[in-house]
Amino acid sequence: MSLFKLGDFILHSGSKSNFFIDCDALADADWQALARLIYDKGFRFRKVVSIPKGGLKLAEALKPYCFPNPEYPVLVVDDVLTTGKSMEEEKEKYSGEVKGVVIFSRGVCPDWITPIFQLHETFGR
Numbered sequence: 706m707s708l709f710k711l712g713d714f715i716l717h718s719g720s721k722s723n724f725f726i727d728c729d730a731l732a733d734a735d736w737q738a739l740a741r742l743i744y745d746k747g748f749r750f751r752k753v754v755s756i757p758k759g760g761l762k763l764a765e766a767l768k769p770y771c772f773p774n775p776e777y778p779v780l781v782v783d784d785v786l787t788t789g790k791s792m793e794e795e796k797e798k799y800s801g802e803v804k805g806v807v808i809f810s811r812g813v814c815p816d817w818i819t820p821i822f823q824l825h826e827t828f829g830r
Contacts, residue, residue, distance in 0.1 A: 781805045
């Protein structure tokens with residue numbers, strides 16, 4: 706299984722792309738390392754929620770880092786952000802502060818979402 710695939714793809718957003726980022730190729734150790742990286746960079750959250758299905762493994766890896774402090778935000782996670790629509794829809798379900806983290810962003814993220822890896826606009830779509 707390969708993380709990056711070349712070809713003709715229709716993304717979840719409906720956009721066409723000549724490459725696909727398949728995070729199912731990541732091993733459990735990769736998810737654990739990404740979760741630790743997020744924690745080590747100062748993200749503190751009271752609850753972690755994911756965008757199905759891409760963010761499920763990351764959310765699971767982040768659960769040990771949740772703190773039931775009501776002053777902490779809800780953390781919304783996904784594997785790959787293209788338009789941000791799914792993240793925005795999920796954000797609307799929660800009151801109070803919400804932060805987002807994605808592993809890969811195909812372009813510029815909204816202010817409340819932090820990408821671990823962000824593709825230059827030349828390569829994003």
